[in-house]
Amino acid sequence: MAANSRxxxxxxxxxxxxxxxxxxxxxxTSDQVAASVNTNPVIIRRSLGDLRRAGLVExxxxxxxxxxxxxxxxxxxxxxxxxxxGAEPPFGLHRTEPNLECPVxxxxxxxxxxxxxxxxxxxxxxxxxxSIADMLRETLMS
Amino acid sequence: MAANSRxxxxxxxxxxxxxxxxxxxxxxTSDQVAASVNTNPVIIRRSLGDLRRAGLVExxxxxxxxxxxxxxxxxxxxxxxxxxxGAEPPFGLHRTEPNLECPVxxxxxxxxxxxxxxxxxxxxxxxxxxSIADMLRETLMS
DNA sequence: CGCAGCTGTAACAGAAAATGTTACGACAAG
DNA sequence: CTTGTCGTAACATTTTCTGTTACAGCTGCG
Numbered sequence: 001m002a003a004n005s006r007x008x009x010x011x012x013x014x015x016x017x018x019x020x021x022x023x024x025x026x027x028x029t030s031d032q033v034a035a036s037v038n039t040n041p042v043i044i045r046r047s048l049g050d051l052r053r054a055g056l057v058e059x060x061x062x063x064x065x066x067x068x069x070x071x072x073x074x075x076x077x078x079x080x081x082x083x084x085x086g087a088e089p090p091f092g093l094h095r096t097e098p099n100l101e102c103p104v105x106x107x108x109x110x111x112x113x114x115x116x117x118x119x120x121x122x123x124x125x126x127x128x129x130x131s132i133a134d135m136l137r138e139t140l141m142s
Numbered sequence: 143m144a145a146n147s148r149x150x151x152x153x154x155x156x157x158x159x160x161x162x163x164x165x166x167x168x169x170x171t172s173d174q175v176a177a178s179v180n181t182n183p184v185i186i187r188r189s190l191g192d193l194r195r196a197g198l199v200e201x202x203x204x205x206x207x208x209x210x211x212x213x214x215x216x217x218x219x220x221x222x223x224x225x226x227x228g229a230e231p232p233f234g235l236h237r238t239e240p241n242l243e244c245p246v247x248x249x250x251x252x253x254x255x256x257x258x259x260x261x262x263x264x265x266x267x268x269x270x271x272x273s274i275a276d277m278l279r280e281t282l283m284s
Numbered sequence: 285c286g287c288a289g290c291t292g293t294a295a296c297a298g299a300a301a302a303t304g305t306t307a308c309g310a311c312a313a314g
Numbered sequence: 315c316t317t318g319t320c321g322t323a324a325c326a327t328t329t330t331c332t333g334t335t336a337c338a339g340c341t342g343c344g
Contacts, residue, residue, distance in 0.1 A: 005234045016246045036244040062341020065290045090232035092147045102178040104158045107281035115272050122264040130257050139249035204312025207319045
C-alpha cells in the first residue's frame, strides 16, 4: 500500500460528517468518527485539525463538543482536501545532489521539475472535479 | 521529499545513456552512471534491472561490459519508465479495514478507488507525452 | 463554581519502505 | 584462465507514517 493514506482518511471523515449532517446529527466526536474509520481517535483529531486549519470543518469545545462541516458537501472538493492534508507530491527528486560536473547531473533536476509540475497540474485539475457530495452519493450506492 | 525517487533515478540513468549514445560511447558501466547520479552502483544496477526487464535497456556481460538503450530516446516515454520501476500509486486506501457496520465504512473504498483511478489515468496520459529525448533536450538547455 | 466530556498536542513506540553498503558468485571477452 | 562487470543476497541506516498513552485546556451544565 502507498505510504500516504491521509487523503483517504480525511475524505472518509468528511463523507461521514456529511452523512451525519443530512441525518440531522449536528456534531460528531472524534471517537464516533474513529469507530467508522476503525482507527485511533488521535489519528482522527490530527486529520480534523488539518481540515479545520483549511476552513473545511468547525469544532465545538466543552461538554457536548464535536465536529461539523463548515460548508456544504457540494462546496468541498477533493483538491481542497488534498491541499489541507499537505500530502507529498507523487514523485521526489534525487535524495542526494547529483554530480554537477556531469551535464546530465547539472540539468536533470530542472527538467524533471518541469515534467513533474505538469503531472501535478493534471492531478489538481482532476481532484477539483470531485466533491464530498459526489463521494457521499457514490458511497451510498454500494 | 517524497518516498519515491525511483522514477527520478531511472529517468536520470536513461537520459545519461541517451547522451552517451549520441556522443558515440557505446556502453556505460553502472559505476560510470553512479558517478553522475552520485549514489552507490548497486542502486543503479537495481534500477537498470527494472529497465532491462521492461525492455528499455540492454546489458552486455563479461569484460568490457556495460549498458545501452534498447530503443531510440524518442521511443521511450516517462510512462514506460513509470511502469518499469513499479512505483506505488500516489494515494493509498485505508491501512486497516474500515468498520463495515457503518454505511460510509462499507461504501467509501469503492468510491475512493473510482476517484483515484481517474487520477491515475490522467497521470498516465501526461507521462506518456514526455520522452527521454524531450528530457535530454530540456536537460542540456540549462 | 466545579464537574464532566471532549479537544489539542506532545512524546514515544512500532512498522514499513526506501536507500545505502558490503560481499560474492556468475558470466563473457580477450 | 584472467579480468572486469553484472546480478543479487544480506544487512544497516534512514525516513515516514501510524498507533498509543498521557495530560493540559476549554466550555456547557448543574
